[in-house]
Each structure stands twice: as structure tokens, then as C-alpha cells.
Amino acid sequence: MSKSFSTITLETDDKGITTVTINRPKKLNALNDEVLNELADVFKDIQIDEAINAIIVKGAGDKAFVAGADIKELRELDNRSGRMASQKGQQIFQLIEDTRKPVIAAVNGYALGGGAELAMACHLRIAGENAVFGLPEVGLGLIPGYGGTQRLPGLIGKARALEMILTGKQIKAEEAHQLGLVNEVSSDPVKASKELLHNILKNGPLAVRNAIKAVYHSDHRSGYQVEADVFGELCETEDSMEGTSAFLEKRKPEFKGK
Numbered sequence: 418m419s420k421s422f423s424t425i426t427l428e429t430d431d432k433g434i435t436t437v438t439i440n441r442p443k444k445l446n447a448l449n450d451e452v453l454n455e456l457a458d459v460f461k462d463i464q465i466d467e468a469i470n471a472i473i474v475k476g477a478g479d480k481a482f483v484a485g486a487d488i489k490e491l492r493e494l495d496n497r498s499g500r501m502a503s504q505k506g507q508q509i510f511q512l513i514e515d516t517r518k519p520v521i522a523a524v525n526g527y528a529l530g531g532g533a534e535l536a537m538a539c540h541l542r543i544a545g546e547n548a549v550f551g552l553p554e555v556g557l558g559l560i561p562g563y564g565g566t567q568r569l570p571g572l573i574g575k576a577r578a579l580e581m582i583l584t585g586k587q588i589k590a591e592e593a594h595q596l597g598l599v600n601e602v603s604s605d606p607v608k609a610s611k612e613l614l615h616n617i618l619k620n621g622p623l624a625v626r627n628a629i630k631a632v633y634h635s636d637h638r639s640g641y642q643v644e645a646d647v648f649g650e651l652c653e654t655e656d657s658m659e660g661t662s663a664f665l666e667k668r669k670p671e672f673k674g675k
């Protein structure tokens with residue numbers, strides 16, 4: 418792939434494994450609109466680039482994989498634009514999940530909100546020892562809007578997913594491993610991802626692609642519509658304005674249930 422991007426760097430090794438690095442470390446790699454647009458372009462290219470066999474997604478630096486959707490941008494959303502933003506994030510993450518080449522999230526540091534949702538849209542997840550996962554949106558007066566309400570129950574079961582989504586609590590790598598949210602914990606998640614991909618890529622490429630297709634085949638896409646509708650409605654509430662403002666002003670939110 419010869420294009421260059423301003424918030425994403427790409428590197429392909431001699432085995433055709435492309436590492437996609439989200440590169441906004443000063444904002445803990447938060448997903449603003451530019452990052453999302455570039456991620457979409459990158460994955461559209463990856464689908465058709467025959468030199469690419471597999472993908473690793475990671476964040477720049479050790480502190481964060483991705484600390485979520487960009488809260489500054491979330492604060493500006495109303496019902497309509499909020500629903501559209503949710504649908505846009507869902508579509509881009511669906512594009513990642515629909516990639517018929519193995520995609521592994523190598524997670525160092527914080528994978529919160531949209532970051533956890535991005536990791537969940539990847540086919541496999543390897544966590545660094547310092548990884549932290551969580552869906553803290555309720556603390557902002559919102560809900561996960563990029564597929565988290567749909568993918569987390571599928572990965573760890575409804576009861577545990579609801580507990581994480583309703584409390585917004587953060588869990589460390591080991592607990593994420595015990596819950597089945599991540600496949601492995603490693604001191605070097607990129608190296609471990611490459612090793613796992615080497616094992617996968619020894620197998621028949623058509624078999625690998627079709628196995629991914631079969632595992633993800635589902636007729637139950639309507640939950641995503643509900644997620645986007647509710648996300649949009651919440652964007653217009655006093656609570657989400659208070660939650661996002663409180664984060665940016667570095668204070669505790671005072672919710673009123675309005």
C-alpha cells in the first residue's frame with residue numbers, strides 16, 4: 418500500500434503481515450473523525466491488496482491502545498448526528514470484522530470505549546501485561562456506540578457484558594483473559610501476534626478466509642440499529658452534555674437523569 422496517512426502508520430513485513438498503528442499518542446490515540454476516516458481507507462485497501470496476508474492493529478506508544486472515541490467531538494453531537502456517528506463507527510468496525518484475512522488487536526495500555534470496541538471488532542486479541550479494558554460510556558451519560566453492546570455479550574456472555582457496560586468498570590489483562598475477552602496475555606503483544614499469525618498462515622489461505630466468514634455469519638444485525646438509535650437519543654440529553662463536559666473540565670459529573 419503506497420498511500421500515506423496522518424493519524425495512522427503502516428508497515429508490512431516479508432510475510433505480508435501489515436501492522437496498522439493508530440498514531441495520536443498525545444490524545445492516547447483517541448478516535449476522532451480523521452482517525453476513523455483513515456481506518457476506513459486503510460481497511461478498504463487491505464481487502465484488495467494481494468500482498469497483505471494478515472493484519473495487526475495497535476496504538477502508538479505503551480500507554481494506550483486507544484482511549485476511546487474523541488470525547489471533545491462527542492460533546493458536539495445531537496440526536497441525528499449522534500446516530501449517524503454511531504452508524505459510521507459501526508460500519509468502519511464492521512469493515513474490519515468483515516476482512517477475510519486474520520486481524521489481531523495487539524493491546525498495550527488503555528483500550529477503553531471505542532478502543533475496546535475496536536479491539537473487539539478484530540478477530541483475535543492479544544493483551545500486553547499493562548492492558549486495561551473497559552466500556553466507560555455510561556460515566557459520560559452515553560452507551561457504547563461502535564458495536565460494543567453487540568460484540569461484548571458475544572465474547573464474554575450477557576451477564577458479564579452487562580456488568581461491564583452498566584458499571585463502566587475497567588479490568589486488567591489477566592481478568593480480560595479469564596473472561597475470554599482476550600486470547601492471550603504477553604509481555605510483547607506485537608511479537609506474540611506475529612507468532613500466532615505465522616501459525617495461522619501456514620494453513621490453506623482459502624480455508625482460513627472461509628473459516629472467518631463462517632464464524633461471523635449472522636442474521637442478527639438489528640441490535641446494531643438499536644444501539645445507534647439509543648446512542649443518538651442520549652447525545653441530546655443534559656446527562657451526556659454534563660458527562661462529556663466533566664471529563665474535559667477534569668471534574669466529576671453530576672447527573673440529573675434528564
Ligand code: COA
Pocket residue numbers: 443444445447484485486487488489527529530531553554557
Ligand atoms: N477523547 C479525547 N481526549 C482524550 C480521550 C478521549 N477518549 N482520552 C484521553 N484524552 C486526552 C486527555 O483529554 C488528555 O488531553 P490533554 O493532555 O490535552 O488534557 C490526554 O488525552 C491524556 O489523557 P489524561 O486523561 O491526561 O491521561 P491520564 O493518564 O490521567 O488518564 C485515562 C488516562 C485513559 C484514564 C483517561 O484519559 C480517560 O479516562 N480517558 C477517557 C476514557 C473514556 O471515557 N473513553 C470512552 C470514550 S467513548
